Amino acid sequence: MTMEEALIENLVLGNDHKESLKKINQNLIQYGLTPNQSKVYLYLTKTGEKTASTISKSLNIPRTESYHLLNSLEQKGIIFSIFGKPTKFNSVPIQEALTIIIDNEKNRIADLELKKEKILTLWETIPKHVDESEKVDGNKFQILQGRNSILVKIERMVKISKKEVLVLGSDTNFIKFYHTEFVSLLKKTKSDLQVLTTYPKKGLFSLDGLPLSQIKKLDESNRHNFSFIIKDDDEVIFFINSGSAELMAIWTDSKSFVSTLKSLFKLIWRKSPFVLEKDNKLTENMSGDYKHRLREIEQEKVILDYLQQNLMVSKGEKNE
Amino acid sequence: MSKTLSKTKNQKSRLNILIIDDNEQITKLISSFLDMSNHDCTVVNDGKEGLELIKTNQFDSIILDLAMPEFDGYEIIDAIQKEDPLQMHKIIILTASSISIDIIQKFKNLGVSACLQKPIDIDQLLSSITDIAT
Numbered sequence: 098m099t100m101e102e103a104l105i106e107n108l109v110l111g112n113d114h115k116e117s118l119k120k121i122n123q124n125l126i127q128y129g130l131t132p133n134q135s136k137v138y139l140y141l142t143k144t145g146e147k148t149a150s151t152i153s154k155s156l157n158i159p160r161t162e163s164y165h166l167l168n169s170l171e172q173k174g175i176i177f178s179i180f181g182k183p184t185k186f187n188s189v190p191i192q193e194a195l196t197i198i199i200d201n202e203k204n205r206i207a208d209l210e211l212k213k214e215k216i217l218t219l220w221e222t223i224p225k226h227v228d229e230s231e232k233v234d235g236n237k238f239q240i241l242q243g244r245n246s247i248l249v250k251i252e253r254m255v256k257i258s259k260k261e262v263l264v265l266g267s268d269t270n271f272i273k274f275y276h277t278e279f280v281s282l283l284k285k286t287k288s289d290l291q292v293l294t295t296y297p298k299k300g301l302f303s304l305d306g307l308p309l310s311q312i313k314k315l316d317e318s319n320r321h322n323f324s325f326i327i328k329d330d331d332e333v334i335f336f337i338n339s340g341s342a343e344l345m346a347i348w349t350d351s352k353s354f355v356s357t358l359k360s361l362f363k364l365i366w367r368k369s370p371f372v373l374e375k376d377n378k379l380t381e382n383m384s385g386d387y388k389h390r391l392r393e394i395e396q397e398k399v400i401l402d403y404l405q406q407n408l409m410v411s412k413g414e415k416n417e
Numbered sequence: 418m419s420k421t422l423s424k425t426k427n428q429k430s431r432l433n434i435l436i437i438d439d440n441e442q443i444t445k446l447i448s449s450f451l452d453m454s455n456h457d458c459t460v461v462n463d464g465k466e467g468l469e470l471i472k473t474n475q476f477d478s479i480i481l482d483l484a485m486p487e488f489d490g491y492e493i494i495d496a497i498q499k500e501d502p503l504q505m506h507k508i509i510i511l512t513a514s515s516i517s518i519d520i521i522q523k524f525k526n527l528g529v530s531a532c533l534q535k536p537i538d539i540d541q542l543l544s545s546i547t548d549i550a551t
Contacts (some may be wrong), residue, residue: 277496389484392513393513397443
């Protein structure tokens with residue numbers, strides 16, 4: 098950061114907001130803006146209308162680049178120009194800007210969906226050079242990095258499953274899928290769903306919403322070791338605990354790999370209790386505790402009444 | 418922490434009673450009532466401490482709760498049975514836990530004097546205590 102940038106941040110935004118600004122900047126990058134686009138947008142949003150020259154000088158961005166940046170932001174629809182000499186620029190409010198960016202992205206995806214069919218139709222017209230007999234099924238491996246790519250794979254597996262979907266892993270293993278479609282995907286499956294997971298005292302968190310009749314409790318010895326999702330007899334996605342913040346997994350359709358993990362799953366499933374069984378025990382214990390406490394209180398009352406009566410009798414005797 | 422109440426009164430029928438119960442409120446109330454009835458009373462709210470007192474002191478009667486954290490009444494009965502079974506007849510179980518007739522019979526077979534479920538009438542408790550002394 099240049100001295101001028103620092104001055105602008107301090108003067109315009111204040112020291113207290115530096116961290117928030119940094120976070121907003123990072124988030125805008127996730128929304129598809131480049132770091133400099135984000136910088137220009139935030140600058141205009143905070144300071145109001147400015148000329149390209151002022152923006153360029155204030156943010157220490159070369160003048161030619163600043164024109165490109167302003168042009169691209171205008172095309173995205175999140176800033177606008179004001180006619181005059183010289184031309185000035187201003188931004189649309191951040192709420193509106195985010196909605197515009199999201200809508201643009203949605204339109205882009207819808208467009209891609211449309212184009213997909215066209216590409217496939219065109220592809221069919223091209224003669225094939227690969228010998229279909231050489232195609233190998235059941236020994237493919239794929240390393241998946243990041244939550245989204247893993248989620249896309251899970252979605253496809255769950256959607257095309259015909260027999261069963263088996264999920265094994267601790268509640269904390271799946272926490273990274275919180276606020277995603279993960280649980281609703283599992284809920285939607287028409288196949289037989291079986292989930293083996295830890296059951297914290299406070300209840301399920303990351304898998305909250307799944308029917309408890311399909312969930313069995315994973316015991317202490319298995320809770321941290323591994324987590325995986327199996328589709329029928331032919332696909333598995335195996336999560337890797339790499340220690341990094343980014344989620345990693347291996348997908349494979351290797352028959353031997355799938356059948357080994359499936360045997361392991363079925364073995365643990367047979368030995369494990371349903372979480373509902375635990376619930377019933379909890380309710381019984383709670384009811385037992387309640388009765389226990391009630392009897393204690395009643396006993397206290399019996400003795401207190403006795404003591405009170407005797408105290409009154411002895412007072413009466415003294416008065417006489 | 419143990420404390421002895423009502424040591425000043427001097428009567429022939431005076432009994433030395435130990436109360437072991439984790440419920441402080443109950444132990445305070447029972448000791449007040451026993452004090453009023455001219456008995457000496459030692460109170461502990463911890464099972465292990467209670468067992469130590471039984472080993473090192475002579476009590477005429479022991480009022481024992483079953484459900485206690487860490488070291489419960491069952492463990493105390495077990496220890497007494499192994500180490501000094503002659504003291505078993507001094508024990509009066511006073512518990513808020515649900516106890517079946519079978520369990521009561523088992524305690525009786527072990528030599529426990531009485532097995533009472535809270536809430537009980539205060540005269541019934543006093544009668545169980547004096548029964549041991551006679």
